Amino acid sequence: MSAFSPEEQKLLIQAEYGQFLREKIKMAPLKGFDVPLEQINPTLKPHTRDLVRWGLAGGQRGIFASFGLHKTATNIEIMRLIGVHRPGLRLIVLPLGVRQEFVREAAKRFTGEYAVKLQFIRTTAEMVDPGVIYMTNYESVREGKIDVALCRAVALDEAAVLRSYGSKTFQEFLPMFESVEFKFVFTATPSPNRLKELIHYAGFLGVMDTGQALTRFFQRDSEKAGNLTLYPHKEQEFWLWVASWAAYLQKPSDLGHSDEGYALPPLDLRVHELASNYDAAGAEKNGQGLLIPNVAMGLSAAAGEKRESMADRVAKAVELVLARAPGEQAIVWCDLNDEQRALEKALAAAGVTVSSLDGSQDPDHREQLMDDWRERRTDVFLSKPVMYGAGPNLQQCQLMIFTGIGFKFADFIQAIHRIFRFGQDGTCRVHILHTEVERAVLASLMEKWRLHDDAQAMMGNIIRTYGLDKLSMQDTLARTIGVQRQVAVGEHFTVANNDCVLEALEQADNSMGMILTSIPFGNMYEYSPSYNDFGHTQDNAQFWRQMDFLTPQLLRILQPGRIYACHVKDRILFGNVTGAGIPTVSPFHAEAIFHGLKHRFDYMGMITVVTDVVRENNQTYRLGYSEVCKDGTKMGVGMPEYILLFHKPQTDRSRGYADTPVTKAKPLCQGDDGTPVDFDRTLPPIPGTGYTVARWQVDAHAFWRSGGNRLLGxxxxxxxxxxxxxxxxxxxxxxxxxxxxxxxxxxxxxxxxxxxxxxxxxxxxxxSDPMVWHDIVRMRTLNGEQSARAVEKHVCPFQVDVVDRLILRYTNPGEKVYDPFSGLGTVPVRAVKLRRYGGGSELSTSYFADQVHYCQAAEREISIPTLFDLVALDQKNAS
Structure with missing residues (x-):
C-alpha cells in the first residue's frame, strides 16, 4: 500500500511531470570554456571581444556578423585562445581568394604577445605543428586531401559557399567533422530564405541532429518530399533556438556598443533592361508561334535567354566600364564561360586590363590575378559570383556590374556585399543588366532581398532583446508550458482542453469502457507550440519517458479486462542523417508494444492497415524505382499503420472474461415451423439478425476463397x-x-x-485477412469537414473507418470511449454517433474548439428521429 493518499500521489505525479516538461526546453548546449575579458586581444573592437567570449563558452557556435564587422579577426582570436587553453591542431577552412585576408588581418591586429602563425596547406601531411593555425580551401576538404578528424578545432569561414556545392556536400561535411571538439561557422549571409541551410549549420556544429530539427520546426508537404515550411506556431521558438547558437549581428549597437564608424555607404542600384530577341520567341505546345518569349521561364529557358542576349549584355557591360572615372576600378560578374571569354576579349579590345578568374586556372595563378587587381595593376576584376562572390573584401572598388541576373539570391547578395560593407568610403554603384523577358526573374530577386532584410531585422531584434544570454531565451520559452484547462460537457460526451497526462489524472478509476487513440509517432509531428506536446521531444527515448507518465493512468482508468487500442506507425530514418547510406526503419510499433507490456498491459496482437506505396514514395523518395534498378538491396517495403491491441488484466485472472464483458447478441434461428430456436442448433440463422458465425470467422481468422471463373487477362x-x-x-x-x-x-x-x-x-x-485492413478510406477523416469550414486541418488525422470498427468490436452501447490525444475529436464524435459516450483530451486550443463543434453536431444528429424510429414508435404505440 502506498504511503501517500490518492490526492498526494496526484500532486507528486504533477510535480514530477512539470519538472520533466521543463527539461524539454532545449537551447544550444555549452561545450566550451570561459575566458576572462582581459585575456582577449585588446586591439579588437568591443563587439568582437564579446563574440569571442561567447563563441569560446559555447564551443560550437555560428557567428553571423554582417559585412565589415571583423569576422576574420574574431575567427583568428577564437583559434588563438583555443591554442592557449586547449592545445591541439587548429584549421580554418576558407573559400578561394580569402587566405590573404587572414594574413593581412593577422599582421594588422595580432602582434606582440597576441601574435599568431598562419600557414596555408593543401594536404594532411603539412599539418604537423599544434602551434600553427592552418588554413585550407573547401576544395581540399571536399576532395579528401585534409583529414579534419585530426583537428581539435575547426572553423568554416564564409560557410555559405557550401551552397554552391549542393546539399550533398553539406551532408557529407556533417559526419566528416563529427569528432572535432570545437567547431565554428562564420558567414555574413546565412540565408533566411533557405532555412534548411541553418539546420545544416546546426547539424555541423553538433547543436541538434538535422532530422530532429526538421521534424521539430517544419511541416512536410504530403504531396512532395523535401518541400518544408516553418510551422507558424513554431516561428518564435525556431528563431530563439537559432539565436542560442548563432549570433546574428547587424551592427555593434546590437550588443550595446557604439556604432561610430559603422555606417553603411549609400547604395546606388541601377537596372538596365535590354531588348529581347523576338525571333527566338519559340512556340506554344500546340505549335502556335509566340509573339514574344515566355516570361514564365525555368532554369533551362533562362540559360537560353542568356545565350541569346549575350552579345548585347557584353556590349552594355563594356560601355559601363568605359564610362567610369579615370583610374577607377570595377568588378564585373558573369554566369557563363562563353560570357566570360567574350568579356575578356571585348574589354581587352577597349584597352581595359582585366584579372579574369575561373575554375580552370591553378589556385596559385588565381591568387596572383587577384593580387594584381588589389595592387591596382589591372582595372577590372572579372569572375562568377558562385566562385568569388563570397569571402574576399573588395571594398577598394565602388563600381560593380552584373552582366546578367539569375535565380540564386544568396550568390547575388553576397556579391554585392564585396563592396557594400562597413568601412567602405564611397557610394556603391551597382548595375544590373537583364532582358525584357527576365522581368519576372528580377522581381523574384528583389522580393527575396526584401524577405532577407525582414529576417535580418527580426534576428537583430532578438539579439537586442536578449543579447547573448541563453537563459533569458529559455525563460521566454518556458512560458509555453501548460494550458488553461477547459471542459465541454454534453449529454453524450465530455472533452477537455488540457495536457493528456494532467487530464487523465482527473478521471476516475476503472471508468472507461475502451481507450482508443492514435499516439504521436515520436517526434514525427508536432501539433502545438507547447512543450506539453508529446511530439515536441528530442528522440524516441524522451517520447517514451513522457508516455511513462500517461500509460499508467490509462491502465488505471480503463475497466478491468477491456481493450486499449493504440494506433501507431513506424518511422523512416534517412541514410544521410543516420550515416547508414540507405533509408532504414525505426520499429516504433515494436517499441510501443514493449512500452505497453512494461506498464502491465496484456498484448493481444495487432491489426495492419495498408497504405499506398506510390504516394509514400512521392513523399519520401525511399523506394525510388531508379535506385532499386541500380541495387535491389536498397528497397524495403511500404510503411503500413498498425492498431496495437492491449488488454487490461481482468480482476479474476482464472477466467478469460472482462469484469464487464462486451457481449454480442446471437441471431435468432428459424425452424420448419417458424418458431425461434437456439443459435447453437444446426439450422442457419436469419441474415442480419445478430452476430453470426460467419461474421465471427471474418473477425477472428484469415481465409482465402477462389472461384472457378477465368481471371480476366x-x-x-x-x-x-x-x-x-x-x-x-x-x-x-x-x-x-x-x-x-x-x-x-x-x-x-x-x-x-x-x-x-x-x-x-x-x-x-x-x-482477406481480418488483421490486415486494405479498405480504409484514407481521406475519410474530419479534415474533410475542416476543409468545408475553411479552418486549420489536423496534421495527422485519424481515419473514421478504423475508429468505427474498433468501437463496434470492443464496446457495448452506452459505454465510455476515451481518447487522450483526441485532436479534432474523431473518437468521441464517432462514439456519440455509435450510441456510446465520448471522452477525451486535446492540448491544442484550436483543435479543441473544433472537436467541441463536431461533438455537439453529432449529438444533434442522433437526437433527430429517423423514419424507421417513427415507424417503430407507431408500432409500439399500436401494440
Missing part, C-alpha cells in the same frame, strides 16, 4: 484505365486466387499504354 484489365481499375482490381484480388505474374502484367500493359499513375497505386491487392 492482363490486357483486358488494363483496358479499363486507372480510375475504374483501382477499385476493380482490389475486388478481383479478393474474389479470385491471387496471381503475382498477372498482377505485374496488368501494370506493364498500363505502363505500355502510358496509363500507369505516378501519384497513387492503382493496382493495390485486397486482403
Amino acid at each position: 492482363a490486357a483486358e484489365l488494363a483496358s479499363y484505365g486507372p480510375a475504374k481499375l483501382a477499385k476493380m482490381f482490389t475486388e478481383l484480388s479478393l474474389t479470385n486466387v491471387y496471381d503475382y505474374e498477372l498482377h505485374v502484367g496488368v501494370g506493364e500493359h498500363m505502363l505500355a499504354n502510358k496509363a500507369l499513375p505516378a501519384t497513387y497505386m492503382s493496382l493495390a491487392p485486397g486482403s
